[in-house]
Amino acid sequence: MFHGGRGYDHCATGAPAVPPGSPASCQRRHRPSCRYEWYLSDGGDPAELLSAWLENNGLPVRKLVLTASSFHPFGAGTVCGSSLYVSAAAGSVMIGGAPGRPSPVPGIPDVVAVLYRHTDDDLDRGDDLPALPGGDDVSPPAPWSIGAWQDSWTRDEHADAVRAVHEAIARGDVYQVNVVGHVSAPYTGDPGPALQRVTKLPGARYGGILTGRDWAIATASPETLVEVRDGRVITRPIKGTRPATAEGRRELLASAKERAEHVMIVDLERNDLARLNGVGPVDVDELFAVRRWSGLWQAESQVSAPIEGDLGLADLLRAVCPGGSVTGAPKLAALDVIAALEPVGRGVAMGALGWVGTNHVDLGLTIRTVAVTGGRVHLWAGGGITWDSDPDAEVDEAAAKAGPIRAALAGPTRHGNE
Template sequence: MSTLGPVVGCRPGSVELHPPGSAPACRPHLWERSRIEWHSRDGGDPLAILSAFLIDAGLPVSDLSRSRTVTDSVCGAAILLAPPSAVASPAPSVPDLVAVVFAHSPSPGVRPGDHPAARPGRPAPGQDFPASPADPAPSRVGLWTPSWTTAEHAAAVEAVRAAIARGDVYQANVVGHASAPLTGDPRTALARVAALPGARYGGVLEGADSAWWVACASPETLVEVSDGRAVTRPIKGTRPATGQGRAELLASAKERAEHIMIVDLERNDLGRVARTGTVRVDDLFAIRRWSRLWQAESTVSAHLAPGVGLRELLAAVWPGGSVTGAPKLAAVDVVSALEPVGRGPSMGAAGWIGHTPDGRLHVDLGLTIRTVAVADGLAHVWAGGGIVWDSDPAAEVAEAAAKTAPIKAALTA
């Protein structure tokens, strides 16, 4: 699908919406140039489809192992990539792959009203703003309905512990879901979600003809690439953002062991596409804050082997280890049999592929934790946690609730 029009929300005085990961300096000038929306039912390899689309748009992602220059005709592309799933998504209208290419101005001769999907945006030099609509009416969120009960969630935790006891996995990440009716224009509510403190990948993507919306408030880097160096920042380990919570997280042997398992997994993932001997852990178990929570984060980096492009890189690191488990494929099999609904656009990837101020290609994709989708009159949220042998089911249920609480609060504020 291809569209042409200004990005929603860039008109001064309107709701502040922007794609996840986009450069703040570029946001007032973004014009959508083209997009692709793909569902798994369409067939094909999403990573190959994404790579080909971006290359055709002028983003040289076929080889990320060296510095590449981006043409002046494109600012960058917003990316949304859902994880593969054997279970149906509760939000089937949201595509499994979205890529939206932006420029800093419309194509020659294009005016804001030339495309039916066009919405008010910052005009190109010499143009005037079209008539500005009133600010959107506030949305209303109804009661949340979980896709499983707390008892069923706790039973899933026990099932993972049993899988660990059998030797099937060392750790698996179990994710739950809840939905609520949402009426009215969701933009203001989603802008609040994207602005949550600590949201490194805060932003909003809108479907063609506003058929769906996804807001991301993720703090976690799936993969970032500049000048041939790839970085991932796995997050694993959560406590309330209090002095006591921080001390508990630092002292928890369980959380540290769980975290180091995922760091080792990420080292292995990057090692599949790295130059020999370049994989390193730059930072281990650093405590960061997201909204009302402390979280433990590490930094793993590597220099990419010659010829490694976006397709090969994502095949190695996506979906992220912190939302799957170890070993990754076995963990995915275990949780797919336990989770009540599919993960939809959550636990996948969202971010920006663009360029640095001096024109060099820059890839920055976050992992879509702390994410909400709106489609077909419902808001959807997902959350979970990594399960190891000494996980306590009640504590895991409480941790998932703590992760969704700021999202729900932002939607209903």
């Protein structure tokens, strides 16, 4: 155990069948060994505490160029890698930013790492999950049902927050701020199948589930916060949304507002990577490519840099957390605006969830992500606000992003959750 964090030497429980970002080469051949948890109230530097725990448990994270190019071991009992979750609030603490309002899910840690080791067995985990929190403790379980959704702010309050960002831009405080809303609802029954439906939404590059003693996080995120592979650091910011129709695609490609907003975040990500010690020139490998997530088109770019010296996980997390596409520019100033405007904390959303392995790092940004705890399901959605943003349109965009998640939680549809 390390000061400022909570390390556990017992076997981790409740891990997902396929941890988000884990390599196909070891899926079904690894099992959880131990876990680490850190809360904001624990204090200390979460990036350093996490790195120390991983390193001392056999995962080399002090020099990621070695991690990115080393031979991947397969012997029974060898360390395979670690699931990793970092909340947006923990990311803000890492860079000295405002952590925001209190989380509506305070029982969920702000950093979780679950270490995996290889086994000789081909584990047939299937899609089954252990019992998840909040369901009725009866036999047989109550049917799955979600109650009425409760918003953390009204539509008018959300629109007023957009106008407040306009004022901050007019003062010269910021260029762009991502504003996020939150909803929650009570539920009964086993949430496992509903969470699995979320992870299987079309375009869910990081679809997966992480669980704890009395909570679970499920993500359908399409966005790469950071990847380390083949000696390069990569980030793929997403910014710009339209309905997944032919007309929506044309509108997205033709929108000067969406392109300007997108390029602003690409520049922010370029600067984030350029400040890292041990990396070479930063390149924009792809700009404003249109990708599909469920029923939406979204614009995505790829920014990368070669690793040319010593680069550790702690410095990498400090550079990219919290993600630029869900904060704004300049990042620290945007965090101050977010903390003043958003009515509740971002909880498990707008953070990181993925995999730190012996041969790669792959962390998704926890957009399109839900949490269940205390008998309630929680969901966050928002969007980037620039000077040209229309308040009503921004509220509608957030609702469009949350729509497929709500539908997946409610139950299977006849059209594949589209």
